[in-house]
Amino acid sequence: MPSASRPLTAPIYQTNVYVFEDMDTVESVWEHKKPGFVYGRYGTANHTMLEDLVAALEGAEAAVACASGMGATTALLFGLFERGDHVVAARDLYGTTAAFLSDEGRRLGIATDFVDATDAAGILAALRDNTRAVFVEAISNPLLRLVDLPAIAGELSRRRIELIVDASMASPAVLRPIEHGASIVMHSLTKFISGHGDVTGAWCSAGRTRWRGCATP
Numbered sequence: 001m002p003s004a005s006r007p008l009t010a011p012i013y014q015t016n017v018y019v020f021e022d023m024d025t026v027e028s029v030w031e032h033k034k035p036g037f038v039y040g041r042y043g044t045a046n047h048t049m050l051e052d053l054v055a056a057l058e059g060a061e062a063a064v065a066c067a068s069g070m071g072a073t074t075a076l077l078f079g080l081f082e083r084g085d086h087v088v089a090a091r092d093l094y095g096t097t098a099a100f101l102s103d104e105g106r107r108l109g110i111a112t113d114f115v116d117a118t119d120a121a122g123i124l125a126a127l128r129d130n131t132r133a134v135f136v137e138a139i140s141n142p143l144l145r146l147v148d149l150p151a152i153a154g155e156l157s158r159r160r161i162e163l164i165v166d167a168s169m170a171s172p173a174v175l176r177p178i179e180h181g182a183s184i185v186m187h188s189l190t191k192f193i194s195g196h197g198d199v200t201g202a203w204c205s206a207g208r209t210r211w212r213g214c215a216t217p
């Protein structure tokens, strides 16, 4: 039984499925009419603790915990884009992210143009009618280049283009990109947030986005 008093340290829930007394309760929990969890892939109490914490740290509306940084990027690719969409991305994105956008993106019919992210005017000049998102790193890994978020955020918001910021190399203590106009922020927890080289994980948090996550990261 759960303790009636609140444990000081969050317990780890080592379960994937949950027991329900009747089908009506399953349905209510499934439809978010009652609190609770149904199946681990859709969330667990531990996911929710992390998500609520990071959403508060980021000043975000909500957050989604993911298994890795690349899991978060994959969720964004599948959750946001369709065949025929165009992405403007920083030329010095984390190598795996750049390869993923260009290789898997191309295979799915999503075109990516890589630009110098330190040149705000150059980012805006690369936008097309079908541009769905601009994908940058707040501080790039490994070259530590900076992007001027407020210089591009206004125009992107007007054109309803998502501003996705990978802030893994900063942390919410240094930079909260939503305050500077980002619509989605992702972090690889594997880096500064975990800090000890013993964790793989990630989160995506949402500001003014139409993205509502997807069920598989």
Ligand SMILES: *Cc1c(COP(=O)(O)O)cnc(C)c1O
Pocket (backbone or CB within 6 Å): 068, 069, 070, 071, 094, 097, 137, 140, 141, 166, 168, 169, 188, 189, 190, 191, 200, 201, 202
């Ligand atoms: C490491 C890293 C990623 C990928 O994160 P994983 O947790 O290793 O999948 C993405 N972006 C940046 C900037 C990174 O440093």
